[in-house]
Amino acid sequence: MGSDDFTAALTRAGRYDGAAIAAAEALLAKVEETGLETIRMVFADQHGILRGKMIVARALASAFTSGIGVPSTLLLKDTSHRTVFPVWSAGVSVADQPFGGAGDVILWPDPARFFPLPWSPHSAILLCDVCQRSGAPVSFSSGAVLADAVGKLEGAGYRALFGLEVEFQVFERLDPALTHAQATMPGAPVQTRNLTQGYQYLTETRYAEVEGLLDHLRRMAEGLGLRPRSMEIEMGPSQFEFTFDPSDPQVQADRFVLFRTMVKEVCHTRGLHASFMAKPNLPNAAANGWHIHQSLQDARTGRPLFRPEADGALTQAASGWIAGLLKHAAASCLLTNPTVNGYKRFAPFQLAPNSVQWGADNRGAMLRALLAPGDDASRVENRVADTTANPHYAFAAQILSGLSGIEAGEPAPRPSETPYTEAGTPLPRSLIAAVEAFEGSAFYRKALGEGVVDYLVTLKRAEWDRYLMTVSDWEHQEYFGLF
Secondary structure, three states: OOHHHHHHHHHHHOOOOHHHHHHHHHHHHHHHHHOOOEEEEEEEOOOOOEEEEEEEHHHHHHHHHHOEEEEHHHHOEOOOOOEOOOOOOOOOEEOOEEOHHHOEEEEEEEEEEEEEOOOOOOEEEEEEEEEOOOOOEOOOOHHHHHHHHHHHHHHOOEEEEEEEEEEEEEEEEEEOOOOHHHOOOOOOOOEEEEOOOOOOOOOHHHHHHOHHHHHHHHHHHHHOOOOEEEEEEOOOOOEEEEEEEEEOHHHHHHHHHHHHHHHHHHHHHOOEEEEOOOOOOOOOOOOOEEEEEEEEEEOOOOOEOOOOOOOOOOOHHHHHHHHHHHHOHHHHHHHHOOOOHHHHHOOOOOOOOOEEOEEEOOOOOOEEEEOOOOOOOOEEEEOOOEOOOOHHHHHHHHHHHHHHHHHHOOOOOOOOOOOOOOOOEEOOOOHHHHHHHHHOOHHHHHHOOHHHHHHHHHHHHHHHHHHHOOOOHHHHHHHOOOO
16 A cells, blocks of 8 residues: 555545644554554453454555454453453443444554554554544543543543552473463462562662662663663562652553563563452462552643742642542442452552542552652652552542542641551442442542443453352361361
8 A cells, every 4th residue: 555545545545634644654664664464453352452463564554444353242342251241231331332242343453553663673563542443432431531531630621640560470381280280260370489589679689689680670671661760579488669750640540551561571481470459369469559650730830839939738638639539538449440350459568548638748548648848759659559459440540539639629637657546438348349339439430431431340240250159278277178
């Protein structure tokens, strides 16, 4: 297809404005010039997992003009990869959009979100938006939910900056669990052992033990353009943390899913297993948190709105944002802590929150306010989330709840100095408690829409029901010999 034909076809497709058409043309030329062989056309699904299709480079032009069809059931699966909506029933719809018969949705590539893969130099990832065949967006897709939240924030005159602190573990892979009996749904966990003994937090010698791995992950992250800022030895065995330069929520959401994907893929090629599970069931393993740093700017002037004045008092924006995050914290947990396992991380005196409170530079509080007069980087750190979250949904929760506090003029309550011993509203103790808080939230039903809330509740109730019907090791030990 010639350049003029490609431009005409893009125009007929009606998906791209002039700037995006120019970017698509430039990208097509770049792919041809660099000799890339394959393009991974993917989107972040409801769990923040990248899904899609691999195409040969010469098919990229038609992907821009016609999109790529993928089964709509990719949007309807729980964490076991089971489709939990009745797609074979007549007239089935999700959020008022038809999904019967496991038909296709369409991935439309975004030329601004193209990432050549430094660990697979013949290939690249091209992030896509997911739409119905009609061209209408899938309203409950995580990208659409975040875009809507950002739009509301910008409409109110604000721009957000978010920062990432991501904890994870990397283990030596001893047994890949590839026997036929282990090919279950979900698959049997691989068998592992530690790379480091742990419990020497931020020590130089522990870093030196795994410098080769961490250097490699850093270089791959830099090659992807993810802007890593620090690489750290965390508290637990084989546990690490990467932080990233602050950026807008949509860029950071892409960085998170790309980083999680990169770490798992790169480690696999080295005979290692990387896990972002919140609290692995391994002896002496530590829990993995994800700390979401967030601040606001005036969209017109760029003035930082969380920076205190000389007296150190909370600004009106910071006070309202904190109040909103606290008010909707329980319901937001479904978006920041979306798994059964994540609620086993909420334990006192473990550097993870267990109640809905905020404190000034206090790592035991749910919200840690890092606010100082004259500091343009003044921000609020939400320590509730874990690294299984879909960042698009999690960031949307921060934006919508924080903005609601500002718009309502709600003041932040008194900060806590001893959050583990002061009486505070407990965070949900289980996934089902979070599901029920989210399902019953009039705020989220209005902010996200009834269909989006019901969609996420259906997915997570299916996950919870499978968990309830599984006989655990605890039950077997407790009752098998007693009765």
